[in-house]
Amino acid sequence: MHAIALDALRTRPQHMELPVPVARARQVLVRLEASGVNPIDWRIGDGEFEGRLPHVFPLVLGVDGAGVVEAVGRGVQRFKIGDRVVGRFLFGYVGGGSYAEYAAVHEDAVLTTYPASLGPGCAAALPTAGITALQLSRRLDLAPGSKVLIVGATGGVGMFLIQLAVMKGLRVIATAAPDAHAHLRALGVAALIDYRAQPVVEWLDGHFVNGVDGLVDLVSEAPVFAQHVEHVRAGGIALSTVGAARENELASCWIRGGNFEVNPTTKDLAIVLTAVASGQMKVEVEREVPLAQALIALEASRTGGARGKTVIVM
Ligand SMILES: NC(=O)c1ccc[n+]([C@@H]2O[C@H](COP(=O)([O-])OP(=O)(O)OC[C@H]3O[C@@H](n4cnc5c(N)ncnc54)[C@H](OP(=O)(O)O)[C@@H]3O)[C@@H](O)[C@H]2O)c1
Structure with missing residues (x-):
């Protein structure tokens, strides 16, 4: 699969060809359709969680993502194949991120189903x-x-x-x-x-x-x-x-x-999704870019000038 990943912290992210991850026990494998860009993405590359969470290399970047459940590991109860899900692909370790065609994440991560009316780009802009x-x-x-x-x-x-x-x-x-x-x-x-x-x-x-x-x-x-x-x-x-x-x-x-430190929860993600789905709150997506341009989008996030959200579409 195509992914944006690092070989080591504080190195330049690269476009890589990596094996599709396997859904291990209590994990779901998601075929990603979109991932939201956040400053935390490049901060992770700079070592934001160094010493606090295990890092797995090549380290796939990206926290927020939306897609469809492709496979479920042993013991998964909250999701089934075909579910349209959105959430944060950061649970227990750093490196199984959402700047990729597929990501496997624990079902207890901040992850929930979302209404099809929202669309993956809009959903992926929301979590963080x-x-x-x-x-x-x-x-x-x-x-x-x-x-x-x-x-x-x-x-x-x-x-x-x-x-x-x-x-x-x-x-x-x-x-x-x-x-x-x-x-x-x-x-x-x-x-x-x-x-x-x-x-x-x-x-x-x-x-x-x-x-x-x-x-x-x-x-x-x-x-x-x-x-x-x-x-x-x-x-x-x-x-x-x-x-x-x-x-x-x-x-x-x-x-x-x-x-202030955010405490991401699935409950709050659901509240935000409801506010958007009901029209109470708008999602300001500034631009959608293909995965091939993710490196440019990531650099732009570091440089500043954001106007709402940038979303990578697979
Ligand atoms: N502590 C936490 O739990 C937590 C959670 C989420 C985010 N964050 C942090 O919160 C910050 C904002 O996140 P975000 O996702 O909103 O980032 P963002 O999408 O990159 O937006 C930052 C905005 O600030 C503007 N800006 C930059 N410098 C400015 C200045 N000196 N005065 C006024 N505006 C300025 C930028 O536009 P211009 O450059 O055009 O002004 C841009 O629109 C990031 O540093 C992120 O890492 C922390």
Whole structure:
């Protein structure tokens, strides 16, 4: 099968021809139709889980994927051949990823069936970014009408989080380059900051002197995150998805939150799928590319400039 894989951590991913995996006990073999690109994919190559999970080489990249169950291993109870499934191909070890024509994954992984109406590209865009946004939105336990600043709002997580925050009645202020402004307004964003034209904090000084009630920062390193936190009111909440929060400093300013880590669950994936299938939430797929262009898509994710999700179609 064709796959995008690494021979060792911190080496360049390559297009490889690999044997189709076998569904071992309690595993399902999925014929992948689409995989969603996330920053975690290249972070894994950089050693994100080194020392924390076993790595199997050649290490097939890709976490999110959607496809059809082709075979089931001994003892599988949750799935049967022919099921249309979506989920995360990261369970127990690193290397059996979704940037491939086939992947075998334990049935207890974050994996569920999905309605055919969604289509594999749309489904594959959901697991990591959708669950992260859902869990972030739950942490925003603020009254309707409260102001929340989302920094890095134009990517996979941001586009879902905007919609979930708007559904909670929050007033969303988002950072975005101008090309994305019209689109973000259509998603319900109340105010936009062109972070390339003006520092975010300068804009806040001019527009929201009393600060915001919530901050979700998806991109900033610690010094910039700390500047953004200065504009969160006491009693508010500030979250970083990139480990930039100094949690003791937040607590000393009476600000809740800190560094956020997603806890992916099948239950939350199902909630996100239902929200999309019922039309409550849109999936913003920026582009679909063939597996042959996966290396370019992966590099583009590292470089920045995402506008929603990129999906690889097999
Ligand atoms: N902790 C966790 O559990 C967890 C879970 C999921 C994701 N994450 C992390 O959260 C981050 C966001 O994930 P994602 O999937 O949304 O990534 P993404 O799809 O790559 O989106 C990132 C977005 O941020 C924008 N951006 C980059 N630098 C910016 C800046 N200085 N100010 C404002 N916007 C900026 C980018 O567009 P422009 O470059 O055009 O501005 C892009 O639209 C990633 O670092 C990811 O690894 C963490």
